[in-house]
Structure formats: structure tokens, C-alpha cells
Amino acid sequence: MSEAELHVLRARLRGGILNKARRGELVISPPVGLIYNCEGALVLDPDKHVQQCLRLLFETFRSTGSAMATVKAFQRQGLQFPRRVRTGAHKGDLVWAALGHTQVSSVCARGRACLDHATTVGADREGDGSVARHHPTMGQDMESPWTHMRSRLQRQKRLSV
Secondary structure, eight states: OOHHHHHHHHHHHHHHHHHHHHHTOOOOOOOTTEEEOTTSOEEEOSOHHHHHHHHHHHHHHHHHOSHHHHHHHHHHHTOEEEEEOOSSTTTTOEEEEEOOHHHHHHHHHHHHHHHHHHHHHHHHHHSSSOHHHHSHIIIIIIHHHHHHHHHHHHHHHHHHO
16 A cells, blocks of 8 residues: 555544544543443443542642652552553453553543543533533533643653653
8 A cells, every 4th residue: 555545544444433432432442540330331430449549649649740759659658549440351450560651641642532532522411511511520620631731742742752
């Protein structure tokens, strides 16, 4: 295949994904801290321990200023971070393990993308464009830390290049 054909193919695949998202049919695997409820809406994990760990992650990131420093702070304190098993016999189970740099970055980047997705799907499903009204903790409590972390990581990436 020529490079032009690959470009067209990639653009068509991306267009299909975007159309599916607009229709509210795109199901993405959310990061830890967000889950789908029985109606199919993206909401905060009801497990209070998971919510506490996520808040601690955001607070630590805000105070240290970097993903690696956040990981080191968790290691110094001997803290573990939740993960959801995505495949296999234990799919959906919550497991606890050491926090890694890629997980901090993933929670940041994917968490914000999932909140954006929830806003789009919620607006389509509810008709009023506001997920925050229907999920107050998602709109107020969690959106700003994800935004803060993502912008901070993007600035660090630009400076390192």
C-alpha cells in the first residue's frame, strides 16, 4: 500500500470511531476511578477506597508537579493503587498493586478523555448537555484535577523535547 492509501484508510477508521462516539455507541475502557453503571453511563467508581486513592493521586501530583515524583511518593509511603482486570476469568475485579509512571499518565490522559466522552454521551442521552447536573461529583470534583494533571504533563512533554 502506498503512503497516501494508508493515510486515507486511517482517516476513514478515525471518522468511523468519531461517528460512533457522536451517536453514543462508542464503549471505551475507562481508567481506574470511572466505571459504567447499569444504564451505560460513565460514573465515578462507587468504591470509596478507590475514590480516596484517586484523590490522593491528584493531591500528590498537584504538590509534587510530576508523574514520577507522584510514583516515588506512593512508594515511600508503601501505598498501592487500584487496577481493574480487563480480560480473563477475573474480568472487572479490582486488584491492588504498586503505582507506576505509565499508570499516572494513563489516569490523567484517559480520565480526561473519558470525562469528555461522558459529557458528549450524557448530552446526547439527556438532551440538556450537562453531565455535571446528573453526576455532581463527576462534574465538580474530578474534572478539574484531570484537567490540571493533563495540562501539566503536556507542558513537561513539550519542555523535554
